[in-house]
Amino acid sequence: xxxxxxxxxxxxxxxxxxxxxxxxxxxxxxxxxxxxxxxxxxxxxxxxxxxxxxxxxxxxxxxxxxxxxxxxxxxxxxxxxxxxxxxxxxxxxxxxxxxxxxxxxxxxxxxxxxxxxxxxxxxxxxxxxxxxxxxxxxxxxxxxxxxxxxxxxxxxxxxxxxxxxxxxxxxxxxxxxxxxxxxxxxxxxxxxxxxxxxxxxxxxxxxxxxxxxxxxxxxxxxxxxxxxxxxxxxxxxxxxxxxxxxxxxxxxxxxxxxxxxxxxxxxxxxxx
Amino acid sequence: xxxxxxxxxxxxxxxxxxxxxxxxxxxxxxxxxxxxxxxxxxxxxxxxxxxxxxxxxxxxxxxxxxxxxxxxxxxxxxxxxxxxxxxxxxxxxxxxxxxxxxxxxxxxxxxxxxxxxxxxxxxxxxxxxxxxxxxxxxxxxxxxxxxxxxxxxxxxxxxxxxxxxxxxxxxxxxxxxxxxxxxxxxxxxxxxxxxxxxxxxxxxxxxxxxxxxxxxxxxxxxxxxxxxxxxxxxxxxxxxxxxxxxxxxxxxxxxxxxxxxxxxxxxxxxxxxxxxxxxxxxxxxxxxxxxxxxxxxxxxx
Ligand SMILES: [Zn+2]
Numbered sequence: 001x002x003x004x005x006x007x008x009x010x011x012x013x014x015x016x017x018x019x020x021x022x023x024x025x026x027x028x029x030x031x032x033x034x035x036x037x038x039x040x041x042x043x044x045x046x047x048x049x050x051x052x053x054x055x056x057x058x059x060x061x062x063x064x065x066x067x068x069x070x071x072x073x074x075x076x077x078x079x080x081x082x083x084x085x086x087x088x089x090x091x092x093x094x095x096x097x098x099x100x101x102x103x104x105x106x107x108x109x110x111x112x113x114x115x116x117x118x119x120x121x122x123x124x125x126x127x128x129x130x131x132x133x134x135x136x137x138x139x140x141x142x143x144x145x146x147x148x149x150x151x152x153x154x155x156x157x158x159x160x161x162x163x164x165x166x167x168x169x170x171x172x173x174x175x176x177x178x179x180x181x182x183x184x185x186x187x188x189x190x191x192x193x194x195x196x197x198x199x200x201x202x203x204x205x206x207x208x209x210x211x212x213x214x215x216x217x218x219x220x221x222x223x224x225x226x227x228x229x230x231x232x233x234x235x236x237x238x239x240x241x242x243x244x245x246x247x248x249x250x251x252x253x254x255x256x257x258x259x260x261x262x263x264x265x266x267x268x269x270x271x272x
Numbered sequence: 273x274x275x276x277x278x279x280x281x282x283x284x285x286x287x288x289x290x291x292x293x294x295x296x297x298x299x300x301x302x303x304x305x306x307x308x309x310x311x312x313x314x315x316x317x318x319x320x321x322x323x324x325x326x327x328x329x330x331x332x333x334x335x336x337x338x339x340x341x342x343x344x345x346x347x348x349x350x351x352x353x354x355x356x357x358x359x360x361x362x363x364x365x366x367x368x369x370x371x372x373x374x375x376x377x378x379x380x381x382x383x384x385x386x387x388x389x390x391x392x393x394x395x396x397x398x399x400x401x402x403x404x405x406x407x408x409x410x411x412x413x414x415x416x417x418x419x420x421x422x423x424x425x426x427x428x429x430x431x432x433x434x435x436x437x438x439x440x441x442x443x444x445x446x447x448x449x450x451x452x453x454x455x456x457x458x459x460x461x462x463x464x465x466x467x468x469x470x471x472x473x474x475x476x477x478x479x480x481x482x483x484x485x486x487x488x489x490x491x492x493x494x495x496x497x498x499x500x501x502x503x504x505x506x507x508x509x510x511x512x513x514x515x516x517x518x519x520x521x522x523x524x525x526x527x528x529x530x531x532x533x534x535x536x537x538x539x540x541x542x543x544x545x546x547x548x549x550x551x552x553x554x555x556x557x558x559x560x561x562x563x564x565x566x567x568x569x570x571x572x573x
Contacts (some may be wrong), residue, residue, distance in 0.1 A: 112490075114510030115518055119528060122538050124489030124509035132463040132495055136471075151447070151456060152490040152509075159460055173447045173456040173487075182449065183371075197452050198368050207367070209453055256464050260425065262457040263418035268363035268387060 006194040009168040010176070012220040013147045019225040021048060021063040021106050021146065027229035028236070029054055032061065037088060041121065044085030046077045046113070047157075049092040051101070055237060060096035062089045062157055063106035066147065080113035083126035086156045090130050097137045102240050105157040108146040110175060112153030127156045134159035135255060140243035142236065144214070145169040145201075161255050162239050164212040165201035166228070168220055171210070172199040209262060212239075312336050314504055314525075328545045337502035337545055339482050341384070342391040342406040345441055349549050350404060355395035359426060362419050363387045364451070373450040376412065384410035388419035389444070392427040394436065397549060400556040403431040405440040409483070414444035416487055417451040421458025424492065428465035428476075437475040437556055442493040446486020459491035466495045475559045477552065480507050480530065480539065494538070498555060501530035501539045502548075 004012075012018070025032050029052040036043040049062040064081070067073035089105075096103045112123055134141060143160035149171035165171065174182075176190035179197055183189075204210035215231050217224030243251065310324040311317070315334035324331070328348065329338045340348070346355050366373045381387060389411040395404050405427050407414045414420075424440075431438045447455040469476055478496025482505035489509050493499075501507060508528035516523055526532055533539045543551045 112509070114514045116515060116523070116527070119508055119510065119515070120536050122494075122536065125494040125538050127490040127509075128459075128463060128492070128494040131460055131491060132467045132470075135460075135464045135467050152459060152487055155456060155459055159464075171453055173452055174449050179449060196368070196370060199453065204453060207454060209457060256468070259457060259460045259464055262454060262461060263422050264365040264367040264451075264454065265362050265418045265422055266365060267361045269361050 004168070006170065006176075006197075006200050007191045009200055010148075010170060010194055012168040012222075013170065015220060015222045016068060018147060018220070018222045019228065020066045020068065021108065022065070023225050024106070024146070024229055024232065025052070025061070027226055028233045029059075029061070030056070035092060038084040038091055040087060041084045044077075044082050044088060045075050046079055046081040046109075047085035047089055049089060054104075054233070054240070057240070058099070058101050059240070060092055060101045060103045061106070062092055062103065063146075064109040064154075064157065066108050077113060079109040080111060081109070081153060081156075082113050082115075082118050083121040083123050086112075086126040086130050089157060090133055093134065093137055093141075097139045100139055102140040102142070102243065103137070104236060105141065105143040105160065106146050107143055107149045107154045107157050107171070109150050109153045110148060111150035112156070127152045130156040131159055135259075136252070138248045138252070140240060140251060141255075142239055142243070144232065144236075145171050145210075148172075150175060159255070159259070161243055161251060161258070162212065163204075163210045164214050164235060164239075165204060165210050166214050166221060166232070167201060167216040169201055170194075170199040171201075171204055172197055207262070310338070312338075330545055331504075334504065335544070336504040337482060339409050339443060341410055342386065342408045342441075345406045346391070346395070346404070348545070349397060349439075349552065350395035351397065351399065354401075355393055355404070357391065357393040358430065359392060359423050361387060362423055364417055364419050366450070367418070367454055368450065368452045370450040370452070376450065380411045384408055386411050388423070389414045389416070389448075390420045390423050392423045394430070394434075397439070397556060398553040400553060400560065401436060402556060403427050403434075403436050403438045405438065407441060407443040407481075407488070409443040409445075412448065414442075414483075414488075415446060415448035415455070416444060416458050416462075417448035417455045418458065420444075420448075421455075421461045424462045425465040428462075428469045431474060432469050432472045435472070435474065437477065437559060438469060439477045439479065439552055439556075440492065440496070441479045441481050442484045442488050443481045444485065444488035444493075445483060446488060456487070459487050462492045463495060466492050470495075470497070475556070477555060479543075479548070479552075480505065480533075482506055485509065485511070499538070499540050500543050500548075500551070501533060501541075502545060503530055503542050505530050507533045507539070 032052040034050040064079045065076040066079040141160040145165040176194040177187045180189040180193040181187045201213045217227040221228040312331040314336040317333040391406045478499045480501040484507045
């Protein structure tokens with residue numbers, strides 16, 4: 001565990017040479033065939049997906065894509081997917097189920113894209129469909145937050161049997177900037193908002209939402225991507241073999257219960 | 273998601289404040305106290321409150337279906353005396369110790385006379401027993417936190433146990449920011465419960481009412497076997513202001529309306545409030561394979 005503040009962590013994940021999925025694919029998998037398109041509308045480069053080998057074992061990878069420069073970010077829309085991106089993800093997830101491949105989802109997005117065409121093509125429906133369908137996939141699913149996990153756009157790749165977060169990552173319902181705007185009408189107070197919102201890996205472990213924290217190299221993943229990838233790969237190997245030992249029915253019941261128990265409430269008979 | 277929602281609400285308020293001269297037959301002198309008048313946020317027309325209420329709170333000029341409290345909705349849809357409420361005392365904690373959240377909840381309890389932003393239970397629609405879920409937009413804009421997530425999940429689980437259909441009226445600005453990541457996870461929790469109900473072969477009718485946005489659109493509201501919307505209401509994922517900020521231009525008035533969603537294929541049908549109960553009954557009846565039907569009785573003999 002590290003004791004950096006939420007804000008310090010956000011600065012680490014915003015480092016311009018922080019490794020993205022493209023780095024990790026090369027560092028962790030023996031091969032990767034990227035598959036394109038949702039078969040309805042088009043191909044969204046904000047999400048990549050396909051088949052790969054993890055130490056010889058076939059797996060399906062689905063990931064948000066962030067770029068490291070303007071060119072790359074233009075292509076991947078800064079990691080903000082349109083409905084066809086989520087529908088591609090679901091298509092590939094169902095393919096994985098058919099061929100009994102474990103699914104690894106990598107989350108690295110500020111959120112789903114907000115735009116006219118996204119609304120016309122059903123951004124809400126696409127996310128909802130993924131969330132519901134992932135609960136029924138008869139194959140192990142692991143989700144790993146690589147950078148930021150933003151709202152419904154992250155959850156569309158976030159229904160899983162195990163949720164892991166790299167050490168300095170955050171996962172939240174709204175960006176600290178958005179939260180500061182609502183609370184104090186001042187987006188520049190995002191640092192203060194970041195602390196209030198409880199969005200770090202430690203916070204999510206304490207809420208029993210995340211299951212594991214994966215160590216980054218000292219100072220952040222960008223300092224030594226290979227070391228970070230090595231930790232990540234070790235985690236994936238260990239967790240996939242754990243999950244493969246369970247029968248599918250148990251796996252699905254556990255997946256349901258993992259999310260079913262999230263929430264804090266009490267019976268208040270005094271108020272009404 | 274929540275900032276989207278706040279922006280969309282703000283845009284409506286701005287819209288409201290853009291006062292337009294009252295015209296035509298409704299041009300009445302302005303000595304009338306404002307709470308005796310309804311000003312339509314869609315067409316800006318003023319109507320006397322009693323006329324508006326007699327019309328089931330539907331704008332007489334443009335057919336905009338304005339918001340109802342969960343109690344009003346129950347009176348309109350459920351046979352008198354048949355509603356049995358579930359989990360009415362479930363109440364939110366403050367899991368993040370979020371500043372002023374406790375105060376906000378207390379305030380919302382006072383203004384809405386509800387414990388949180390959803391009412392669940394079972395009741396009869398022309399004698400068809402169903403599980404009923406009605407979101408309460410008067411309670412923190414119907415935002416979804418732990419209580420909303422839990423009550424909806426329990427309601428679907430009850431429906432599975434009793435082999436009942438679910439009729440859900442959504443009205444929400446999205447996730448409840450004050451519960452942070454826990455509120456986001458309610459999208460997963462409720463969708464999982466919908467999925468189980470679906471696997472049990474049971475019917476789920478989602479009725480979208482004003483406003484259905486953000487995390488609710490991106491979870492259970494979009495997952496009905498049949499999706500109905502009330503006319504002219506707001507349905508969308510992202511807030512209007514956020515999108516306008518991105519594209520740097522004004523959006524057309526009909527963007528993200530029920531009619532827009534119908535045209536783009538995300539709503540099965542638009543139903544006027546006056547026909548809602550009948551429509552729900554007919555659909556429930558069409559899906560009724562329970563043993564107390566005549567056919568069921570025959571098979572049992
Ligand atoms: Zn009107």
